[in-house]
Amino acid sequence: MAKIRYEGYCEGEPTRLVREKFGNANVYGQQTKSLLTKATGFIAAYDFTLNPYRGCQYGCSYCYAAAFSPNDKMRQDWGNWVIFKENAEEVLSKELYKWYAKNPQTPPRIYMSSVTDPYQPFESRYGLTRRLLEVMLEVRDNGYPTPTLVIQTRSPIITRDIDYLQRFQRLRINMSIPTGSELVRKDFEPRSPSIKARFNAISIIQQKIDAFKGFVPKISITITPLLPTLLTDETSFIDKLAIADRIVIQDFHPSHNRSLIASTRPEANTVKPKYAWWYASEESSYIKFKEKLVSRLTHVEIKEGKEGFGYE
Structure with missing residues (x-):
């Protein structure tokens, strides 16, 4: 099969043209043969991963997912392109019913x-994730149990879908908040939503989902990777984390130069020297922060790395 050549990121004639510009990102459409991918490694507790898009406009400096870009040019330009899967709804529906044909009650x-x-x-315009949630909920109309779902995001846009989210009996929302300091967030992930907006999104979900009318989701805050939090912000940040039932912490992925290897991007490593007070003794900083979490958040589950990403 010929390799796909994306306009702006290839030599010669492209086979995929830019559909539109959304902010700074080139947007491409692409057909997919499969949407549910067998889960392995870090999230092996699941049957499948589901990625409605390739690429991510947030373009966080540390994001390991850049390693899975279609080519080296797109890897280097992480955050400035996104590919949406045009036939995702149809494919997901077929794959779900194939699963239920073999596992009707599971x-x-x-x-x-x-x-x-x-x-x-881009989801705010295209609504692909919302339509996929609808597909997952429709199986119940045919007598099958709704999937167990974990949503990993850092976006307040998720509050748009509360009407669907409350219909999932088994749902966990993982809100990514790697630091409690806006100054640090702006250095490591300048395109991402503010810390306040993320906490507000959790509050809105908890306030608007009535346990008598729907299912209240489990809430995790994933501090992954754990970034520095300035001492002036630390106590307030930890107190705000009490809104969740689980906190997950994890350090940076090891750095690799090879593609298709989950690793911390060089862009993040160039920021680290600014926070030498934290990274000069990174292991100690990690341990001390974890101890503070455990000490102050006595009613919140504190987990590390892989064990924190399960549904239960």
């Missing part, structure tokens, strides 16, 4: 998403 466990943010800015 809902699949789905992690959305592992290498993109399902609520990145």
Whole structure:
């Protein structure tokens, strides 16, 4: 099969043209043969991962997902392109019913998403993630149990879909908040939503989902990777984390130069020297922060790395 050549990121005649510009990002459409991918490694507790998009407009400096870009040019330009899967709804429906044909009473466990943010800015226009939630809910009309779903995001756009989210009996929302300091966020992930906006999104979900009218989701805050939080912000940040039932912490992925290897991008490593007070003794900083979490958040589950990403 010929390799796809994306306009702006290839030599010669492209086979995929830019559909539109959304902010700074080139947007491409592409057909897909499969949407549910067997979950392995870090999220092996699930049956499948589901990524509605390739690429992510947030373009966080540390994001390991850049390693899975279609080519080196797109890897270097992480954050400035996004590919949406044009036939995603049809494919997901077929794959779900194929699952239920073999497992009629066992809902699949789905992690959305592992290498993109399902609520990145383009979702506000295109609504692909919302339509996929609808597909997952429709199976109940045919007598099958709704999938167990975990949504990983850093976006307040998720509050748009509360009407669907409250219909999932088994749902966990993982909100990514790697630091409690806006100054640090702006250095490591300048395109992402503010910390305040993310906490507000969690509050809105908890306030608007009535336990008598729907299912209240489990809430995790994933501090992954754990970034520095300025001492002046630390106590306030930890107190705000009490809004969740689980906190997950994890350090940076090891750095690799090879493609298709989950690793921390060089862009993040160039920021680290600015926070030498933290990274000069990174292991100690990590341990001390974890100890503060455990000490102050006595009613919140504190987990590290892989064990924190399961549904239960």
